[in-house]
Amino acid sequence: MILYPAIDLKDGQAVRLVHGDMEQTTVFNDNPAAQALSFVDAGCEWLHLVDLNGAFEGEPVNAAPVEAILSQTNVPAQLGGGIRDMATIERWLDKGLARVILGTVAVENPDLVRQAARAFPGKVAVGLDARNGFVATRGWAEETDIQVVDLAKKFEDAGIAAIIYTDIMRDGAMKGPNIDATAALARAVDIPVIASGGVSSMADLTALKDTGVISGAISGRALYDGAIDLSAALAALKS
Template identity: 65%
Template sequence: MILYPAIDLKDGACVRLVRGEMEQATVFNTDPAAQAKSFASQGFEWLHLVDLNGAFEGRPVNAAAVEGVLGAVAMPVQLGGGIRDLKTIEDWLNRGVRRVILGTIAVRDPELVREACRRFPGRVAVGIDARDGFVAVEGWAKTSTVKALDLALRFEDAGVSAIIYTDINRDGAMGGVNVEATADLAFALTTPVIASGGVSSMADLEVLKEVEHTGIDGVICGRALYDGRIDPAEALALLSAPAGGGSAGKTGEGI
């Protein structure tokens, strides 16, 4: 299971939100590139980047900060936020982003996601951000009438590399991961699932590791890494260990 440290970008700085509320942003580092270097030095294999301003405005806003990160580290980066058309997808992939995350557009224009997967195989993920089971869009500002599982199932045969599932009510709140909902989603899909939202302790990671066999391939962690609640070395050792217990049936494909 891959542990993805998160860098959420707001006004050029590295921040964390509480339940997606932009006015509840805590700045952890004004230099995202330096933060990325710190994560790289701690042994992380991937980096999760989100352009928060872009998610609200529907277009890339923190491009300079993203480029700074891409130039600072060699590790693969996945990026979401404000990516709503094929031109923007291609542009980011050409700039060095390993994988783009499509969220709002996955609800509004599923065929665009399919076309992106055809053009850029293995480099497109779908971000499903759910509030009370329903998908939220436009930086979580609006909640759709689409259920998380229904949206995920639309892309089962599209070639999506991963589904990134976030429980908005848990995100940044340090209240623990919605393990049951994440595991249920992963079990229902063949597409690998990356858990996000609410990771606050090693105990949360241990519980996720126990249900890795459902198809959970990774977990995104933000605030708990920044404030020291989770030790990177300990967490990486836990998640990279061979899966123990559980069913040997379903496992997520490597991403």
């Protein structure tokens, strides 16, 4: 199971939110590239980046810090937030991003997801963000009546690289991930599923790994707060 350290970008800074609320922001580093380098130095194999402003505005906002991270690190990175058309997908991949994460458009324009996955094999993931099992879009500000598993199944034959499943009510709350829902999703589809939201301890990582069906986990606040030692966690997950 791959551990993805998370760098959430708001107004050019590395931050964490609680339950996706832009008003509940904690700034952890005003130099996101330096933060990324510290994760790389600890041994991470991937980076997970989110343009929070972009998720709300529907277009990239934090391009400068993302580009700085890409230019200064040597591990693959995936990015979500504000990526809603093919031109933006192409632009990010041309800049060296390993994988784009499509969230809102997976609901509003699923054909774009399929088109992108065909055009860029292995480089397109779908972000499914859920509140009480139902998908939320546009920076989690809008709720739908679409259940996570139902939407995921629609992309079974699309060739997407992964699904990032975030339980919004767990995100940033340090209360543990929704293991049951994440594992149920992973068992319902053949697409690799990455857990996100609430991953706050080594015990959480072990529990996710022990399901045998979850391919990755994203953690942010726990790494910044020191609740998870990144180097130790990476070593433990490889053993």
